[in-house]
Amino acid sequence: MHPVSSKRRGLTHLVEAHSKQKGFFNRAFAVIRPELDRLDVARFAAAFACVVLGAALTALGPVALKLLIDTLSGGAPTHMLALDPLTLLALYVGAQGASRVASEMRMFLFGASEQSITRKLSRKLFAHAMALPLRFHLARATGAVAQTLENGIQGYRLVMQHAVFTLLPGLIEILIMSLVVALVLDPVFLAVFAACAVLYIFVFADGARKVLRASRSVSAARIDANAQLADGLLNFEAVKSFTGEAAVTRRYDDTLKIAQSRWRDFYRARFVNGIAIAFIFSGGLAATLWLGLARVQSGAMSVGDFVLVNAYMLQIVRPLELLGLGVRDIGQGAAFIERMLDLLDEKPESGAGASVPAIGPQEGPARITFEHVTFSYHEGRRVLTDLSFEIAPGSMTALVGSSGGGKSSVVRLIMRFYDPDAGRILFDGVPIAEIPPTELRKWIALVPQDTSLFNDSLAYNIGFPEYDGVQDDIARAASLANLDGLIDKLPDGFDTIVGERGLKLSGGEKQRVAIARASLKQPRLFIADEATSSLDSRTEAEIVDNLAIAARGVTTLVIAHRLSTIVKADDIIVLDQGRIVERGRHGDLLARGGLYASLWRAQTDDAAHGPDRARGTGA
Numbered sequence: 001m002h003p004v005s006s007k008r009r010g011l012t013h014l015v016e017a018h019s020k021q022k023g024f025f026n027r028a029f030a031v032i033r034p035e036l037d038r039l040d041v042a043r044f045a046a047a048f049a050c051v052v053l054g055a056a057l058t059a060l061g062p063v064a065l066k067l068l069i070d071t072l073s074g075g076a077p078t079h080m081l082a083l084d085p086l087t088l089l090a091l092y093v094g095a096q097g098a099s100r101v102a103s104e105m106r107m108f109l110f111g112a113s114e115q116s117i118t119r120k121l122s123r124k125l126f127a128h129a130m131a132l133p134l135r136f137h138l139a140r141a142t143g144a145v146a147q148t149l150e151n152g153i154q155g156y157r158l159v160m161q162h163a164v165f166t167l168l169p170g171l172i173e174i175l176i177m178s179l180v181v182a183l184v185l186d187p188v189f190l191a192v193f194a195a196c197a198v199l200y201i202f203v204f205a206d207g208a209r210k211v212l213r214a215s216r217s218v219s220a221a222r223i224d225a226n227a228q229l230a231d232g233l234l235n236f237e238a239v240k241s242f243t244g245e246a247a248v249t250r251r252y253d254d255t256l257k258i259a260q261s262r263w264r265d266f267y268r269a270r271f272v273n274g275i276a277i278a279f280i281f282s283g284g285l286a287a288t289l290w291l292g293l294a295r296v297q298s299g300a301m302s303v304g305d306f307v308l309v310n311a312y313m314l315q316i317v318r319p320l321e322l323l324g325l326g327v328r329d330i331g332q333g334a335a336f337i338e339r340m341l342d343l344l345d346e347k348p349e350s351g352a353g354a355s356v357p358a359i360g361p362q363e364g365p366a367r368i369t370f371e372h373v374t375f376s377y378h379e380g381r382r383v384l385t386d387l388s389f390e391i392a393p394g395s396m397t398a399l400v401g402s403s404g405g406g407k408s409s410v411v412r413l414i415m416r417f418y419d420p421d422a423g424r425i426l427f428d429g430v431p432i433a434e435i436p437p438t439e440l441r442k443w444i445a446l447v448p449q450d451t452s453l454f455n456d457s458l459a460y461n462i463g464f465p466e467y468d469g470v471q472d473d474i475a476r477a478a479s480l481a482n483l484d485g486l487i488d489k490l491p492d493g494f495d496t497i498v499g500e501r502g503l504k505l506s507g508g509e510k511q512r513v514a515i516a517r518a519s520l521k522q523p524r525l526f527i528a529d530e531a532t533s534s535l536d537s538r539t540e541a542e543i544v545d546n547l548a549i550a551a552r553g554v555t556t557l558v559i560a561h562r563l564s565t566i567v568k569a570d571d572i573i574v575l576d577q578g579r580i581v582e583r584g585r586h587g588d589l590l591a592r593g594g595l596y597a598s599l600w601r602a603q604t605d606d607a608a609h610g611p612d613r614a615r616g617t618g619a
């Protein structure tokens with residue numbers, strides 16, 4: 001390749017990399033800017049003042065020492081300040097002490113604002129994760145999302161810490177030292193300092209690039225490892241029952257091994273960098289002292305000057321090293337932040353977290369209309385095809401059919417967890433695509449197929465999300481869902497902690513908590529997706545009766561495999577492979593002798609042979 005063109009490409013590459021980095025820092029700053037309040041800014045400003053003061057004192061301390069030595073060694077006072085030794089000693093000690101105090105103040109002020117920003121940033125990230133659509137969460141591992149957020153926060157802390165503690169003081173110290181050297185000493189020392197500084201910059205720039213690359217890999221590996229960790233912990237019941245402890249530990253260790261090797265690359269990059277710096281430092285120190293020695297011997301320099309140049313050479317390493325460390329660790333922080341910024345770029349659901357004006361009628365039982373709705377989760381695999389039906393206000397409609405037929409998907413579309421590929425869904429005549437999801441969901445109470453509870457008290461879980469001030473309502477809802485017997489038995493009653501995802505409760509108890517929660521909502525549409533599938537027949541019958549009373553006047557959509565629970569429905573829609581194959585009342589459908597009749601027959605036959613076999617025959 002032509003050398004000039006390759007050079008040009010190199011330049012273009014550099015310019016591109018620079019503008020990319022600029023874009024990154026703008027994006028990263030845009031995330032925290034709205035979170036900074038006046039107090040944060042004031043604390044930062046005060047920390048900044050301490051940094052400037054501390055750095056100036058650190059740089060000027062050796063000057064006082066030089067003056068003291070010159071005075072003590074009887075050398076002609078070449079300086080303008082003819083101060084007595086005690087004053088000079090006090091100045092030197094004072095500069096050292098004050099610089100330490102400024103450093104402590106800086107840490108105190110910075111720590112307070114860092115924690116405030118970290119809290120606000122964590123809250124913002126969590127709120128964002130909560131506002132992301134269900135589609136996002138179903139496609140991601142919980143542990144990976146958690147680690148991405150954790151890495152991001154750590155990244156911000158690294159960047160903030162180094163901006164305040166390393167980059168800034170480093171720059172100020174170098175500036176002041178260069179000024180003093182230029183004013184007081186032979187310019188040759190400035191040249192040595194400058195040569196060392198240039199070499200440092202090259203070595204650090206190279207190191208920072210390598211460390212950044214290694215940090216990216218570390219960040220990705222940490223996320224993968226945490227995804228495995230959370231997956232194992234969440235599935236511990238399956239792990240135990242299938243004695244899979246060793247298998248999941250191995251699976252987790254495989255990701256840990258990758259993370260370990262990425263960390264090794266990271267530390268190797270840092271090590272190589274550190275060794276190069278040590279060589280430059282030793283070379284610079286040797287050159288300075290050799291030049292200083294010759295000048296002291298020839299009388300061109302005082303002993304104080306020699307001490308000053310030595311102190312600066314030792315001291316200049318620190319700010320330069322700090323600068324390098326700062327750049328390197330900011331690179332690491334940036335790599336950690338990158339993934340989090342990608343997550344923040346994920347679009348939240350429209351209207352999520354915001355208060356949006358509601359559209360359409362505000363009360364009364366809902367009318368739900370499906371108009372030629374077609375839907376697939378992934379291209380090429382259609383789940384619902386040309387679905388058209390209407391659920392009349394105040395009616396009870398049942399959705400039945402074989403497993404995987406698309407019943408829960410109908411519910412997800414009504415909730416706007418997903419949008420249809422074609423056709424539309426209307427809520428009281430208003431297309432739900434025009435209703436903000438958060439508004440729409442306020443009108444609907446859903447008892448989902450899989451109930452997973454918060455690791456909190458029974459009362460919290462029933463009253464979720466508005467726990468405070470509804471104690472009586474919670475007790476009433478618990479009683480409606482036949483939970484009072486259980487609560488009486490528990491030593492802590494409503495305050496009993498239900499365990500992670502409600503694991504300390506039985507499947508049926510969890511379902512009843514979900515029913516109680518939904519019944520508190522006073523919705524316009526009540527949806528029960530297999531809400532009583534884990535209950536024994538008698539409890540189920542009692543709850544169904546209670547629900548019928550509670551849902552009187554509310555439009556109700558019930559998905560059920562156990563057909564005995566929906567014989568009284570006003571309308572039964574039979575779905576098969578995403579299409580409506582039959583529709584009518586229980587008696588009509590039986591008389592028709594189609595899919596519904598055969599499902600019914602299978603269940604009643606099973607029931608005749610034993611009640612437990614009657615469960616889930618739709619599967």
Ligand SMILES: Nc1ncnc2c1ncn2[C@@H]1O[C@H](COP(=O)(O)OP(=O)(O)OP(=O)(O)O)[C@@H](O)[C@H]1O
Nearest residue numbers: 138377378383402403404405406407408409410449
């Ligand atoms: N998040 C998803 N991503 C991809 N495919 C999905 C997703 N959820 C469900 N499916 C698929 O969509 C189809 C319909 O699922 P759906 O849960 O709506 O059926 P269902 O009638 O409620 O089944 P069941 O009675 O077993 O609960 C199934 O083939 C299922 O594998």
